[in-house]
Amino acid sequence: MTPENAVLLCIVVPFASALLVVVAGALPDLRETMTLISAGILFYLVAGIYPVVAAGGNPTVTPIEMLPGLGVTFTVEPLGMLFAGIASFLWFVTSIYSIGYMRGHHEQNQTRFYAYFAIAIGSAVGVAFSGNLLTLFIFYETLTLSTFPLVAHHGSEEAKRAGRVYLGLLLGTSIAFLLFAIIWTWVIAESLDFVAGGLLAGKIHGPMVGVLLALYAFGIGKAALMPFHRWLPAAMVAPTPVSALLHAVAVVKAGVFAVVKVVVYVFGVDSLAREASAGWLLYVAAFTIVVASVIALRSDNLKQRLAYSTVSQLSYVVIAVAILAPISVIGATLHIAAHAFAKITLFFAAGSILVASHKTLVSELDGIGRRMPWTMGAFFIGALSMVGLPPTAGFVSKWYILQGAFQADQMAAVAVIVLSTLLNAGYFLPIVYAAFFREERRSKPARKRSKTGVNDGAHPPLIEHGEAPPTVVASVVLTAAATVVFFLYPDIALGLARQVAGVSP
Amino acid sequence: MTAAQIPALQVVVALLAAPVCLILRRPRVAWLIALVATWASLVMALILLFSVLKVGPISYLLGDWEAPWGIEYRIDMVSAFLLVIVTTIGSLVIPYAQASVEAEVPAARVYLFYCMYLLNLAGLLGIVITGDVFNLFVFLEISSLSSYVLISLGKDRRALIAAYRYLVMGTIGATFYVIGVGLTYMMTGSLNMVDLATLMPAVIDTRTIHVALAFLTVGLSLKLALFPLHVWLPNAYTYAPSAVSAFIAATGTKVAVYALLRIVFTVFGEVDVLSFPGVQEVLLTLAAAAMIGASATAIYQENVKRVLAYSSLAQIGYMVVGIGMESATGLAGSIVHLFNHALMKGGLFMVLGCVFLRLGSVEIADMHGLAKRMPLTMAAFVAGGLSLIGVPLSVGFISKWYLVQGALEKGWWAAVAVILASSILAIVYIWRIVEVAYFRPRPEGAPAVSEAPASLLVPTWMMIGACYYFGIDATRTLDVAVGAAETLLGGLR
Numbered sequence: 001m002t003p004e005n006a007v008l009l010c011i012v013v014p015f016a017s018a019l020l021v022v023v024a025g026a027l028p029d030l031r032e033t034m035t036l037i038s039a040g041i042l043f044y045l046v047a048g049i050y051p052v053v054a055a056g057g058n059p060t061v062t063p064i065e066m067l068p069g070l071g072v073t074f075t076v077e078p079l080g081m082l083f084a085g086i087a088s089f090l091w092f093v094t095s096i097y098s099i100g101y102m103r104g105h106h107e108q109n110q111t112r113f114y115a116y117f118a119i120a121i122g123s124a125v126g127v128a129f130s131g132n133l134l135t136l137f138i139f140y141e142t143l144t145l146s147t148f149p150l151v152a153h154h155g156s157e158e159a160k161r162a163g164r165v166y167l168g169l170l171l172g173t174s175i176a177f178l179l180f181a182i183i184w185t186w187v188i189a190e191s192l193d194f195v196a197g198g199l200l201a202g203k204i205h206g207p208m209v210g211v212l213l214a215l216y217a218f219g220i221g222k223a224a225l226m227p228f229h230r231w232l233p234a235a236m237v238a239p240t241p242v243s244a245l246l247h248a249v250a251v252v253k254a255g256v257f258a259v260v261k262v263v264v265y266v267f268g269v270d271s272l273a274r275e276a277s278a279g280w281l282l283y284v285a286a287f288t289i290v291v292a293s294v295i296a297l298r299s300d301n302l303k304q305r306l307a308y309s310t311v312s313q314l315s316y317v318v319i320a321v322a323i324l325a326p327i328s329v330i331g332a333t334l335h336i337a338a339h340a341f342a343k344i345t346l347f348f349a350a351g352s353i354l355v356a357s358h359k360t361l362v363s364e365l366d367g368i369g370r371r372m373p374w375t376m377g378a379f380f381i382g383a384l385s386m387v388g389l390p391p392t393a394g395f396v397s398k399w400y401i402l403q404g405a406f407q408a409d410q411m412a413a414v415a416v417i418v419l420s421t422l423l424n425a426g427y428f429l430p431i432v433y434a435a436f437f438r439e440e441r442r443s444k445p446a447r448k449r450s451k452t453g454v455n456d457g458a459h460p461p462l463i464e465h466g467e468a469p470p471t472v473v474a475s476v477v478l479t480a481a482a483t484v485v486f487f488l489y490p491d492i493a494l495g496l497a498r499q500v501a502g503v504s505p
Numbered sequence: 506m507t508a509a510q511i512p513a514l515q516v517v518v519a520l521l522a523a524p525v526c527l528i529l530r531r532p533r534v535a536w537l538i539a540l541v542a543t544w545a546s547l548v549m550a551l552i553l554l555f556s557v558l559k560v561g562p563i564s565y566l567l568g569d570w571e572a573p574w575g576i577e578y579r580i581d582m583v584s585a586f587l588l589v590i591v592t593t594i595g596s597l598v599i600p601y602a603q604a605s606v607e608a609e610v611p612a613a614r615v616y617l618f619y620c621m622y623l624l625n626l627a628g629l630l631g632i633v634i635t636g637d638v639f640n641l642f643v644f645l646e647i648s649s650l651s652s653y654v655l656i657s658l659g660k661d662r663r664a665l666i667a668a669y670r671y672l673v674m675g676t677i678g679a680t681f682y683v684i685g686v687g688l689t690y691m692m693t694g695s696l697n698m699v700d701l702a703t704l705m706p707a708v709i710d711t712r713t714i715h716v717a718l719a720f721l722t723v724g725l726s727l728k729l730a731l732f733p734l735h736v737w738l739p740n741a742y743t744y745a746p747s748a749v750s751a752f753i754a755a756t757g758t759k760v761a762v763y764a765l766l767r768i769v770f771t772v773f774g775e776v777d778v779l780s781f782p783g784v785q786e787v788l789l790t791l792a793a794a795a796m797i798g799a800s801a802t803a804i805y806q807e808n809v810k811r812v813l814a815y816s817s818l819a820q821i822g823y824m825v826v827g828i829g830m831e832s833a834t835g836l837a838g839s840i841v842h843l844f845n846h847a848l849m850k851g852g853l854f855m856v857l858g859c860v861f862l863r864l865g866s867v868e869i870a871d872m873h874g875l876a877k878r879m880p881l882t883m884a885a886f887v888a889g890g891l892s893l894i895g896v897p898l899s900v901g902f903i904s905k906w907y908l909v910q911g912a913l914e915k916g917w918w919a920a921v922a923v924i925l926a927s928s929i930l931a932i933v934y935i936w937r938i939v940e941v942a943y944f945r946p947r948p949e950g951a952p953a954v955s956e957a958p959a960s961l962l963v964p965t966w967m968m969i970g971a972c973y974y975f976g977i978d979a980t981r982t983l984d985v986a987v988g989a990a991e992t993l994l995g996g997l998r
Contacts, residue, residue: 065980067906068987072977138897145896152944160944164936171932175895176925183906187913 003052003059006045007074007129010084013042014091014122018115025111032099035114039092042125046081046088053081054495060131070192072138075131077194078499079264079333083257084128086340089482090249091121093475097348098241100471104355107239113153117242119146124250127257133182133192133266136258137174140222143254144170150242151235162234169231170221178219181212185266194261196502198268209267210277216262217281222255223318224311226288233307240351243303248343252310253336256317260332263321264500273324285319286416288312293423300361302350305427306343309386312420313339320401323413326501328404331397333497334490338393341483342385348476349379352468362431367440369432371466374473376435378480383428385483388421393486396494508552512565512578515549515588515634516644518542519627526620532612535619536603542623543596546630550588554985557585562992564636572636573700579636583840583989587633587763590844594755594851594968595626601964602748605858609746610658618658622752624651629760638686638772639696641764645682645728648760649675652753656745667740674727674737681724688717689772701772709776718778721768729761731825732795735818742814747858750810754817755851759843762824766840769828770993779831788829793923795822800930804937809860809867812934813853816893819927820846826920827908835911836990838904841982845892845900845975852968853889856882859957859965869938874947878954881962883942885969890935892972895928899976903983 001009017038024031052059058077065071076084098117102110123146126139144167152163186192189199204212221228235247263272272278289312296308316339320332352375353359353368369376385394398417405413467473486493522542526535557563562581566572580588599622606618628648635641653675657668690696692713693704708714723734730738738758742750769778779785799818806812820842827839857867859882864871876883892899905924912920956962975982 064978066978067903068980068983134897141897145891155944160940164940167936168932171894171896172929175928175932179905180909180921180925183909184913187910 003049003057004061006049007059007061007076008063010042010045010125010129011074011122013038013045014118014125018118021111021114021118028110031111031114035095035118036092038118039088039095043088043092046084049076050081050085053078066134070134072135073131074129074135075194076129078496079257079260080128082333082337082493082496083253084125086337087121087124087128087250090245090340090344093478094241094245096471097475100469101241101351101355102239104469104472109153112149113239116146116149120150120246120250124254127254132194133185136261137178137182140254140258141174143251144174147246147251150246151238153239153242154237159237162237165234166231169228173219173221173228177215181215181219184212194265196265198271199266201268201271207277209272209275210280213267213278213281217259220255220258222251223259224252224255224314225284225318226291229288229292229311232311233304236303236307240347240354244344244347244351247307248310248347249340252314253340256314256336259318260321264329269324269326269329282319282322282410282413285315285322286412288315289319289416289420293420293427297423297427300363302360302362305362306346306350309424309427310343313343313386316401319413319416320404323404323408323410325404325408327407328401329501330497331400331404333500334400334493335397337493338385338397338486341393341479341486342382345378345382345476345479345483348472348479349375349382352472352476355472356468357465365431366434366438369435372468374467375476376432378476380432381480381483383432386428387424391484391487393483396487396490511549511552512563512580512634513567515546515553516627516631518545519623519630523620523623523627526616526623530616532615535616539619539623540599543592543599543626546626547592547596550592553580554585554589557582573695573697576640577636577697578634579699580634582985582992583763583766584633586840586844586985586989587760588630590759590847591626591629591633591756594752594847597964597968598748598752598851601855601858601961604958604960605748605862606746608862609660611660614658618655621651621654625655629756632760632764636698637696638689638698638701642679642683642686645679648757649679652757655749655753656741658749659744659746661744663740664744667744671737671741678724678727681720681727685717685720685724688713688720698767698771702774705773706775718773722765725761725765725768729758729765730818730821732791732798732818732822738818739811739814742817743808743810747854747861751851751854751858754813754854755847758817758821759847762821762843766828766993779829785829788825789920792822792825792829795819796923796927800927800934803934804930807869809869809872809938810854810857812938813850813857816931816934817850823904823908823924826924827911830911830915832911832914833987833990833994834907834914836993837983837986838907838911840989841907841986842904844982845904848900848968848972848975849889849892852965852972853886853893855961855965855968856886856889859961862957862961863954869941872938872942873945874942876942877947879956882957885965887939888969889972890939892976894931894935898973900972903976903979
């Protein structure tokens with residue numbers, strides 16, 4: 001099979017799998033086998049493209065011409081390769097996890113869940129492989145639309161409200177700003193291709209660069225730059241596997257991925273570095289990092305804390321590209337991968353706790369480490385990676401981001417990263433400490449109806465419980481292991497990241 | 506021999522089929538006649554479009570009278586495209602109409618529906634095909650009078666008042682138009698559009714022609730419901746039978762926009778009226794007011810047909826903005842939007858016909874939890890609504906892309922902001938309905954409803970499907986639209 005056909009198949013497989021899931025809807029076992037097989041095929045296909053890309057090839061295919069002179073084009077370049085690799089691998093793991101979770105938690109409408117899940121993955125792969133801004137925009141929007149039913153899965157009043165925020169912010173910013181920016185780019189450059197060194201390099205100067213960059217940065221609402229971050233915590237009403245894959249990997253990573261792509265391939269790192277009007281992005285990202293960390297520190301709901309941690313971590317990627325040094329671009333690329341593994345581990349752990357004990361609040365977790373050693377052990381590894389300590393993935397990416405900040409002499413960025421490291425430690429490590437070293441509280445604490453835990457009240461916390469179902473535990477351990485493996489063997493990701501940054505290995 | 510007569514047959518087939526329906530009176534037979542006539546019209550329109558694409562404009566002299574004296578039918582890229590739009594919608598609504606009309610129009614008057622429908626179609630096709638400004642008035646009246654009857658066929662008695670109001674406003678519009686034609690004739694002695702274009706530069710500086718232009722544009726703006734001359738439209742669309750709403754919403758205002766294009770770019774093409782001081786500003790201000798005002802009003806409507814009616818007003822704003830740009834991109838955006846909007850609005854009104862058939866109402870309050878009962882119908886609504894918002898892969902996205910691009914090429918930032926803001930308002934008014942249908946439980950004691958029959962669903966989904974077919978591959982429609990825009994702008998050079 002030629003790499004071009006493989007690229008097309010990568011897009012087709014998830015969508016076809018959605019169809020199969022619907023057809024097999026009445027037979028849960030068959031339906032979930034379909035999902036697993038499709039995820040396996042997708043990962044196999046993506047892995048098959050890797051050697052071509054690593055050797056410097058860029059398989060390109062244009063199946064449809066949409067507007068005169070402008071087609072739906074797929075091109076695999078190193079950054080997209082990395083993103084697609086992560087998304088397809090974690091789809092497989094999440095499918096295993098979902099089976100345990102959705103059954104263990106007796107969720108409704110599971111067929112719809114698996115179908116839209118597959119469409120969302122297909123859209124994420126489409127974003128990853130997009131060869132021009134039009135294709136990126138198309139799949140960006142299908143990703144928003146296909147995840148809406150997942151976010152609003154429970155259909156409750158609360159889910160509806162969250163869905164409204166989710167759709168309103170993501171669709172609104174993308175139409176008002178991102179589409180505007182893309183058509184503007186088309187008018188200036190008469191092309192929307194991603195070009196090494198920057199499509200707009202030399203074609204736009206002065207304050208307009210800052211304005212266009214703002215349209216892109218805020219238009220890509222999925223990157224959750226403040227003040228357009230509210231959709232992310234709102235989306236936490238979704239079932240945990242959705243939060244895990246979509247809001248730690250596919251959706252948010254599609255956002256920062258698009259930001260990196262725009263900065264590297266549309267503006268060009270070097271030409272942006274020469275424009276004074278582009279400097280603001282660093283400060284907005286810095287602001288988001290710190291403020292989101294502070295909010296995370298103050299939230300008692302575990303999923304909400306993770307959500308704000310995600311908001312803050314996404315801005316790590318943004319700040320890394322905003323530093324505008326090649327080394328920091330490597331850091332940004334690596335952080336997309338590193339954060340994906342660590343955050344999905346944390347979400348899996350949160351879901352595992354929910355399924356096993358029906359607990360959703362941080363203050364309820366005293367002593368839970370002794371009942372759920374595997375889950376909380378994995379949680380510990382994920383937390384370490386968030387803080388950025390070895391031996392985890394987060395250390396690798398943070399190393400490069402800091403190195404880039406020093407190289408570009410951006411002391412503000414250095415200060416923010418150090419401060420946020422402390423804050424991260426402040427809101428993750430106490431959970432681990434309490435889970436392993438505090439005595440379990442027998443009387444249950446007074447429970448407030450929290451904003452994001454839908455199942456509060458429906459299931460009172462269990463007093464006696466053990467680990468979550470085996471598939472759930474297995475996937476938590478698997479992603480935690482991946483977080484460590486990424487630290488020990490970062491070669492593949494590092495090689496791709498160097499290609500993105502244009503730095504020879 | 507027949508092939509050469511197609512321009513005449515394009516109008517005549519529908520025109521003659523109408524009285525046949527009236528004579529035979531049997532609903533089934535009338536339906537069959539209408540079906541054959543509309544599909545024949547579609548085939549002829551396609552033949553005309555392809556021959557225009559191949560050999561350029563076609564001129565047909567009625568009764569072989571030479572052009573400036575006799576009536577000329579003139580088909581260029583613009584009119585050929587409009588013929589295809591009108592006949593496509595016309596032939597998709599007819600299969601749908603059978604079940605829908607049976608349910609919404611008293612049985613004794615069903616034949617009247619088909620008769621008037623064909624007359625309306627003939628009128629619209631005549632407006633598009635003719636190259637004569639007075640002949641255009643005649644067809645304008647044929648289509649208007651028949652549409653008043655169509656609207657008043659609804660069982661809801663408010664339809665009568667809506668039709669009456671439309672009649673008053675429409676008559677004023679037609680009168681204004683004919684006054685404008687009269688003044689032009691007085692000054693130039695000609696009614697032929699091409700002929701007028703050559704005579705116009707000599708008389709353009711007279712006050713009479715200025716007044717004529719004012720009467721022509723105001724008259725047509727009434728017919729195309731440009732803000733603030735739109736008051737007849739919401740009620741007319743809301744209380745008409747669903748099939749009528751679908752057909753008129755998709756074609757009526759589009760053809761009026763076409764007539765305006767003809768006046769501005771062909772009759773007054775040599776003198777470039779858009780560059781007169783103030784003209785562009787007025788057009789753009791009115792269009793912006795329509796886009797924002799009507800979209801915002803749509804949010805507060807309780808009747809879904811009325812939501813769509815206000816949305817139509819906003820969409821007319823899009824088309825007028827594109828005209829105001831006076832550039833190939835902007836004009837192509839307008840023209841392609843004529844087609845695109847016809848598809849999505851036609852499709853959405855057909856969805857509401859399905860809902861009305863089962864529910865007997867299209868009030869938002871009655872649609873709670875409807876998606877569980879009518880999943881295919883409501884899925885079509887979501888798909889059509891997304892196209893109205895302008896989500897990529899849908900036709901709405903294509904129109905928006907061209908209009909925004911046109912505005913950016915001109916450096917009109919405010920126009921870009923207005924176009925995009927109007928799309929965002931569309932998210933609100935569409936999603937309000939989607940939320941009610943999908944997230945609210947069906948109230949206790951609500952009548953049990955089932956999915957709409959295939960006879961309605963199939964044409965509806967064909968229309969909605971076309972929204973995505975021409976959204977994914979827009980090269981064909983855009984080639985024609987860009988060609989049409991260049992034809993129109995060619996008059997300026």
